[in-house]
Amino acid sequence: MIGLIRYDLMQMKGSMKGAFLGFYLIFLLGFSAFIDDGGVFSFLIILIGGMLGVGVFNLDAVSHWDRYTISLPLSTRQIVLARYGFVGVCIACSCVLAAGFGGVASFTGHMKMTLAEWLLSLVFFLLAAVLHAEVMLPILYYFGAERGRVFSLMFFFLLFFGINFAADWLTEAEYFGDLQIWMMGAAFAVVVIVLLPVSIAVSVRSLSKKEL
Amino acid sequence: MNALEVTGLSKRYSDFSLNNLSFALPQGTITGLVGRNGAGKTTTIKSILGLVHPDGGSVRILGENVNPSVMQEVGVVYDECCFSAFLTIHQLNQVFAPIYRGWSGDLFFGLCERYQLPADKKIKTFSRGMKQKLSIAAALAHDPKLLLLDEPTGGLDPVARSEIIGDLQEFIEDGRHTVLFSTHITADLDRIADRILIVSDGSLKLNEDKDVLLEEYAVLKGSPEQLRQVEQSDVLGLHRGAYSFEALCRGREAMQKKYPDLMLDRPDIEQVLVLMEGGARK
Numbered sequence: 365m366i367g368l369i370r371y372d373l374m375q376m377k378g379s380m381k382g383a384f385l386g387f388y389l390i391f392l393l394g395f396s397a398f399i400d401d402g403g404v405f406s407f408l409i410i411l412i413g414g415m416l417g418v419g420v421f422n423l424d425a426v427s428h429w430d431r432y433t434i435s436l437p438l439s440t441r442q443i444v445l446a447r448y449g450f451v452g453v454c455i456a457c458s459c460v461l462a463a464g465f466g467g468v469a470s471f472t473g474h475m476k477m478t479l480a481e482w483l484l485s486l487v488f489f490l491l492a493a494v495l496h497a498e499v500m501l502p503i504l505y506y507f508g509a510e511r512g513r514v515f516s517l518m519f520f521f522l523l524f525f526g527i528n529f530a531a532d533w534l535t536e537a538e539y540f541g542d543l544q545i546w547m548m549g550a551a552f553a554v555v556v557i558v559l560l561p562v563s564i565a566v567s568v569r570s571l572s573k574k575e576l
Numbered sequence: 577m578n579a580l581e582v583t584g585l586s587k588r589y590s591d592f593s594l595n596n597l598s599f600a601l602p603q604g605t606i607t608g609l610v611g612r613n614g615a616g617k618t619t620t621i622k623s624i625l626g627l628v629h630p631d632g633g634s635v636r637i638l639g640e641n642v643n644p645s646v647m648q649e650v651g652v653v654y655d656e657c658c659f660s661a662f663l664t665i666h667q668l669n670q671v672f673a674p675i676y677r678g679w680s681g682d683l684f685f686g687l688c689e690r691y692q693l694p695a696d697k698k699i700k701t702f703s704r705g706m707k708q709k710l711s712i713a714a715a716l717a718h719d720p721k722l723l724l725l726d727e728p729t730g731g732l733d734p735v736a737r738s739e740i741i742g743d744l745q746e747f748i749e750d751g752r753h754t755v756l757f758s759t760h761i762t763a764d765l766d767r768i769a770d771r772i773l774i775v776s777d778g779s780l781k782l783n784e785d786k787d788v789l790l791e792e793y794a795v796l797k798g799s800p801e802q803l804r805q806v807e808q809s810d811v812l813g814l815h816r817g818a819y820s821f822e823a824l825c826r827g828r829e830a831m832q833k834k835y836p837d838l839m840l841d842r843p844d845i846e847q848v849l850v851l852m853e854g855g856a857r858k
Contacts, residue, residue, distance in 0.1 A: 366674045367670075367673070367674040367675040368675070370670055370671050370674075374660075374662075374663055374667045374670075375660040375663060378660065378662025378663060378667075378698065379660075379662045426661075427657075427658055427659060427660045428654070428656065429658050429659065429660060431627060431654065431658060432654070432658035432659075434625060435625045435627070435647065435650070435652040435724075436675055437644045437646075437647035437648040437650075437676065438647075438675065439644050442644070575627065575628045575629060576622075576627045576628075
């Protein structure tokens with residue numbers, strides 16, 4: 365499993381153009397530092413990190429690595445868990461980056477929210493990124509990278525607009541107290557946590573039935 | 577013990593089916609799997625590896641059903657390199673080291689050096705031949721007891737092919753290693769194979785020791801008129817030309833006595849394959 369996670373990480377690192385990545389990070393850092401609501405970019409990067417992790421299926425499809433992994437001395441479950449582990453690493457790394465961006469926005473006075481609000485939003489986006497992976501990984505295992513790409517984009521936008529809508533709704537609905545918001549957040553967290561083993565089981569089943 | 581036992585392997589698609597394939601690979605041998613494009617060679621190898629799910633039959637590797645533990649003893653080379661173009665040989669070593677118990681970085685780098693593969697360059701800079709050599713090095717580096725090769729020498733120049741054929745020969749010398757080698761390049765098998773399997777239209781047409789094939793089988797040659805003398809039951813495969821025919825038969829000495837007027841040649845594997853396929857269209 366460790367070998368497969370390493371493979372995915374090295375493959376993703378190798379496929380990224382260093383200059384482009386640097387420019388992209390500087391661009392986001394600039395936005396965090398100089399525009400109002402700069403903290404928003406720290407959230408966005410978590411979702412992007414999760415998406416990049418899920419996107420490694422496209423690279424597998426090109427090289428046929430998915431076919432090769434079946435002939436390795438690993439069970440289907442181990443292969444699937446390695447992929448989930450890899451996406452988890454991507455999301456975790458983006459959280460660290462997000463904390464950095466949040467720090468920059470806070471330092472330059474563009475955070476526009478309290479630390480508690482920022483942390484709560486960060487956790488919310490982290491859960492959203494995990495949810496994205498939990499939904500997309502079984503879809504990609506079932507449909508493959510090419511057909512799954514359409515679902516991936518659709519789900520990303522759905523999630524992004526869903527989060528914005530929920531944020532607006534919670535901000536405008538005055539009758540929600542802090543406790544209720546925390547409870548809704550906790551309920552979302554429970555859903556995401558409960559969905560994880562289900563998502564893994566569906567992915568394992570899809571891969572074991574797949575013919576490559 | 578047999579390194580690989582395939583019994584009654586069947587797989588049905590809408591336009592093709594693998595029909596009840598059975599064969600065994602004794603340890604310490606190289607077996608050539610030959611056939612035309614679409615004959616079922618790759619489907620056979622994929623079925624052995626679990627990449628496709630057979631409708632029937634069983635596969636046993638080193639006496640066990642296929643499972644992750646026994647796959648530690650199997651090396652695989654596909655018809656194309658399956659490694660990410662963005663990785664280097666150094667990185668591949670880090671990937672495989674925790675996966676295979678018997679992985680030897682020294683052996684891997686040694687093979688890569690021998691095949692003149694740069695360890696620190698991305699695979700995307702490699703030619704097709706270099707990528708195939710890398711696949712072979714990766715398959716050999718954990719000292720597998722069974723090596724499954726699906727068209728591994730396609731895209732290799734004759735020198736590289738010869739080098740790899742030599743390595744395979746060396747690989748089986750100790751009697752513990754076994755190779756199943758699917759290929760179109762039958763000249764490779766003439767050099768190294770101990771046994772030949774010919775697959776045609778999803779069925780196993782021939783499963784024969786190579787020496788028996790070359791010693792016992794014969795090609796009868798003559799004019800179209802002389803073909804009438806040849807009994808249908810003696811013909812395993814036939815090619816008719818405008819002015820001549822070639823018929824594949826078994827039992828060289830008997831054929832010589834039976835058809836003294838006809839020319840009798842020793843076939844090579846390619847000729848056997850071509851004539852058997854010609855026979856199928858007879």
